Amino acid sequence: MRVRHVIFVTLLCALGRVVLGSAALLDSPPYVFASWSWQIEFNYPSNDTSDGSTNTTSYTFIPSGTTLSLNDTVYAESENKTILMDVQTDVSGSQLTECSMVIYIQREKDYFAWTNMSLIFSFDDAGAAQPFPREKQYLNSSTSKKFMTRVSDVYECQSPIPVAFGANVSVVFRNMTFQAFDAVSDPGDNRARETCLRDFKTNIPITAxxxxxxxxxxxxxxxxxxxxxxxxxxxxxxx
The missing domain is CATH 1.20.5 (Single alpha-helices involved in coiled-coils or other helix-helix interfaces)
Structure with missing residues (x-):
């Protein structure tokens, strides 16, 4: 079963608070401005065929709603910091009973990068297909930096950005615009844009x-x- 529609989310966040849509920046730093469409793809082996190959059962989850909040961690150094972005999804109408994600955004002086993501999800015992796990799952992406961008720049990527969480689960971002730490709600033409090069497909940091x-x-x-x-x-x- 695959769902083909895409939900588009624009978020303007300050520490511990969330504003949806176009809004003025909140007063409390650090700031994050994010805009993307996304889905989670599940591909689990179902059974072996007579020729020795394995069938795969697939399901694509697209949240009907997304809520973000930010949490600070302790400064490692005066110019370095990590923000934890907590992503809660609305699972109504899906085969999931819960789904959430934490994105780790790390600052290193004049740059920031996504360094890791943690995904938690559970399938509905009654409504989900047989191959999907029934117990709650805790998965992590690679800790390699997914991209590195100046805090004064805007990261933009129109092409799909797949992020693997093990062998059976991938989160796919599309039409992404992202800023962290020195974010502004309406960046002008004078703010540098860094367009994606290799997306999340390699462990090589993407930088201008x-x-x-x-x-x-x-x-x-x-x-x-x-x-x-x-x-x-x-x-x-x-x-």
Whole structure:
């Protein structure tokens, strides 16, 4: 069973409070501004076939409503901080009895990144298909940074961003716009946009080619050049 419609959510959050739609920024930092459409895809093996392959039963959950709240953690350093974004979903009309997620947003000086996500869900004993687990599930995504963006920039990605939670569950974000820490409700043309490059599909942080990311690329490139030069000279001496 697959549901094809998409719900679009725009959220403007301040610490411990949520505002839906376009609204003025709240007074209490840190700020998060997020806009995305999303769904959760479940794919569980159901039975083995006569030719040795395995059938898969799939279900796509699209929340009929989403509520976010933010929680602070203790400063690790004066310029570094982690925000926990608590995502609660409305499961009415679905095969789930509950579904929630926590997104970890970490600041490192002038940059921020999603570092991990935790997903909790339960299927309805009576209404869900047989392969889906009946006990409550606690799953985590990879702890690798999903993207890295300057706190003064806006992260934008129109293409799908799939995030795996093990072998059977994926959260797929679409049409994402995200800001953290130095967010503004209506960013002007003077605010830099970082469009997605590799999305969440690799463990390589997605960054604009400026600042720290450019430094990493320069160091890697220089290292490759030095190694190539060394091998060339060594080969010349051998001849």
């Amino acid at each position: 080619l400026t600042g720290a990311s450019l430094l990493v690329i320069v160091v890697i490139g220089a290292g490759g050049f030095v190694l190539n030069l060394f091998l060339t000279r060594r080969k010349a001496k051998a001849n």
